Amino acid sequence: MKGYTRHRAEDAAAIGTLAPWESLIADAIGNVIEFWNFKRSHGAVWALLYLRGRPLDAAAIQAELGMSKGGVSMAVRELEQWGVVRRTRSPGDSAWHYVAETDFFGMIGKVVAEREGALVDSVVRDLTRAEALAVERSVDEAELERVQRMRRLAEFVSMALRTFLKTANLDIGATKDALDAPDEGG
Amino acid sequence: MKGYTRHRAEDAAAIGTLAPWESLIADAIGNVIEFWNFKRSHGAVWALLYLRGRPLDAAAIQAELGMSKGGVSMAVRELEQWGVVRRTRSPGDSAWHYVAETDFFGMIGKVVAEREGALVDSVVRDLTRAEALAVERSVDEAELERVQRMRRLAEFVSMALRTFLKTANLDIGATKDALDAPDEGG
DNA sequence: CGACTGGTTCACGATCGCGTGAACCTCTCT
DNA sequence: AGAGAGGTTCACGCGATCGTGAACCAGTCG
Known part of the structure; x- marks a missing residue:
């Protein structure tokens, strides 16, 4: 059963550069939304963006969460479609940045x-x-x-x-x- | 996503001896409970027992649904644990029979x-x-x-x-x- | 206008859960 | 008590799913 085989919170953060307490949260969110048939990584990305409270680019997300380039691309795309993440580009910046919607x-x-x-x-x-x-x-x-x-x-x-x-x-x-x-x- | 890749209802009943309209129902129930992280076969077994309205033995369930012996055993066991199926044995009968609880x-x-x-x-x-x-x-x-x-x-x-x-x-x-x-x- | 950084797509591989069916066990009836 | 049918357990195989990473594309800056 997908939704109930929770990751033990303490085992998180093995990969990526997230602080332990941050990956604890990312994992908790992952557990919740996985239950509703969303993917675990979606929760992690949103949690990261929400916790940081400022726009992050794809490279940062990739490094912090230890995900692949393609994975980040797909995750933010879907989060955008659901309206829980917004994409912005500061003038004079070549890369997109992503922010978490609070709703x-x-x-x-x-x-x-x-x-x-x-x-x-x-x-x-x-x-x-x-x-x-x-x-x-x-x-x-x-x-x-x-x-x-x-x-x-x-x-x-x-x-x-x-x-x-x-x-x-x-x-x-x-x-x-x-x-x-x-x-x-x- | 498990809960949303529904079986097309018309494709059901390919195996087993269920009438088309019965497997239509078994599949519908399967779709519902699969969403809640139960197994599809649980829904089929319960639906069969409920529709027939009388105790069926394991062999009958196996034949009607085209399941394996072991599969039936596991399914009824878990359904019993959840209290949605009851096991009875008529006197002078060597096999267990199973009935659907309506709640x-x-x-x-x-x-x-x-x-x-x-x-x-x-x-x-x-x-x-x-x-x-x-x-x-x-x-x-x-x-x-x-x-x-x-x-x-x-x-x-x-x-x-x-x-x-x-x-x-x-x-x-x-x-x-x-x-x-x-x-x-x- | 060309080179490069950043973003997207997609086929492959790893992983996981489920049902199968054979081997084993239990209980009934003779 | 023996035989045999019915029930249970469990290791394996299959199918589905998810993330990876390489190839490809786009937009930007020098």
Whole structure:
């Protein structure tokens, strides 16, 4: 199981130039987002950018985290797509620099919401189709009843999920400021 | 990403003797629980038992789902541990038979709750430790502030999760009867 | 305008988790 | 008690996934 085989925090930082306490954090974040089917390295990159609080270029990320060039490129690209990292270029500078957005969990929540929504929808679709097939084949009455109960439950979950996601977004939004730095905010 | 590479529902039932509409359901359930880091086969076994509504022995499960002997043994064992499947033996019968518990999502919820709880706790622990280390090394004031904000957020999430799990358990409990069969209930 | 630094892409290799199926064990019925 | 069916365990193989690093591309500065 991917999400539960956590890295022991003390073993982190073996590679890269991160301070032990920093890789402790990078690993903790990695554990969290890995559970939601994101990649561990995404968490590490975001954590680094957030902790430093100032724009870092790809070379710095690569050195600090001990990642490969390509890995950094992919990681920042995806983090950008999710809106949790922003790319800036100071005038007179040839390299891009990356900053962490502080609304990390809000953005991640949105991505998860889309995925879960698609998953639940597909389940409802399949169950509906299965029910139709069961009717065609005129299966046993009791069995048909169970299929219908299942589909109804799936529809209920679908609705409950949508409702919860709205609430959850608000809750996370309320804590948005918790990650805003008081000074030198990017 | 494991949870999101769903099996196309129509491709199911290639193996095993399940009716197409049944494997459609088995696959749908598999998609759902796979997202929560359970195995696909667990969902298939439970779905089969639930749909049939009567005790099946290991040989039947094996034939219907096209699984191996060992696979069935492991699947039912774990389903039993989670409390979503019960094992019975009719008198004068040499083989065990298995029945689906209808409080499937309640039980799964409990397991997930334990796992997520452990995950969140370990994160809080790591962040606390990281903060202590950061103080020792007397890191930059602003950076320390960000670590503290992170830890506080983690603690908030930990509490929010516990609260939500109580609510969620109630919500799922309310829908518990949705899967209870009206007749021939095990 | 050419050279070079920085960024992107992609095929390969390492790693990991899962199911298989054979070997082994247990329990029932004769 | 013996035979045999049913159940469990576990080492192996397969498939999927992720990161690497080399080759390629773009944009910048001299």
